[in-house]
Amino acid sequence: MVLDEKDNRNVWEKIGDYFSANSIWMKWYCTGCGAIELPPTMTSRYDMERLGMGPMATPRQADVLLITGYLSTKTLRRVIYSYEQMNSPRFIVAFGSCTINGGIYYDSYATIGRLDKYLPVDLYIAGCMPRPEVVMNGFNELIKMIKKGQAKGWKHYQENYEWYKKNQLDSLGEVIIKDEFHE
Numbered sequence: 001m002v003l004d005e006k007d008n009r010n011v012w013e014k015i016g017d018y019f020s021a022n023s024i025w026m027k028w029y030c031t032g033c034g035a036i037e038l039p040p041t042m043t044s045r046y047d048m049e050r051l052g053m054g055p056m057a058t059p060r061q062a063d064v065l066l067i068t069g070y071l072s073t074k075t076l077r078r079v080i081y082s083y084e085q086m087n088s089p090r091f092i093v094a095f096g097s098c099t100i101n102g103g104i105y106y107d108s109y110a111t112i113g114r115l116d117k118y119l120p121v122d123l124y125i126a127g128c129m130p131r132p133e134v135v136m137n138g139f140n141e142l143i144k145m146i147k148k149g150q151a152k153g154w155k156h157y158q159e160n161y162e163w164y165k166k167n168q169l170d171s172l173g174e175v176i177i178k179d180e181f182h183e
């Protein structure tokens with residue numbers, strides 16, 4: 001999500017972004033079939049750790065929430081709760097066509113269409129399912145975006161929380177998140 005091209009960061013924010021970009025811990029939320037592409041991305045063939053990336057056990061310690069395919073409405077609730085537990089700056093990468101427009105489940109009553117109606121997606125990796133090469137390209141792009149201060153989804157979420165919350169409630173009926181977090 002590139003919200004504007006103007007770089008308003010101060011020097012400390014630039015330094016912070018530089019180091020964030022070189023040490024990315026991910027919480028993988030393996031929802032759809034695309035998750036099967038993660039093991040080759042992580043292991044010796046593509047070896048994502050050489051870019052300073054790796055999996056993290058809990059969202060509280062993660063920088064990136066990685067969502068790997070279609071989301072049922074039930075799963076969306078858990079994904080929102082996971083995102084809310086992460087510290088800022090926090091980033092979302094969504095891969096697979098299903099996260100972009102619903103993919104082959106576009107007309108299903110049980111899945112959501114566009115993920116970015118509910119949470120701020122910084123980067124989409126398109127495909128059904130995206131190959132590890134494309135996933136690695138996506139991660140490289142995310143690193144560049146963070147370094148340039150262009151991965152601002154978490155700020156957009158704070159500033160437009162009412163809009164996101166309305167969409168979440170319209171779809172789920174209830175989302176228990178402490179409002180004071182967003183004040």
Ligand code: SF4
Pocket residue numbers: 032033034068069070095096097098099103104127128129130
């Ligand atoms: S985009 Fe394709 S591979 Fe990914 S979850 Fe949807 S149907 Fe499965």
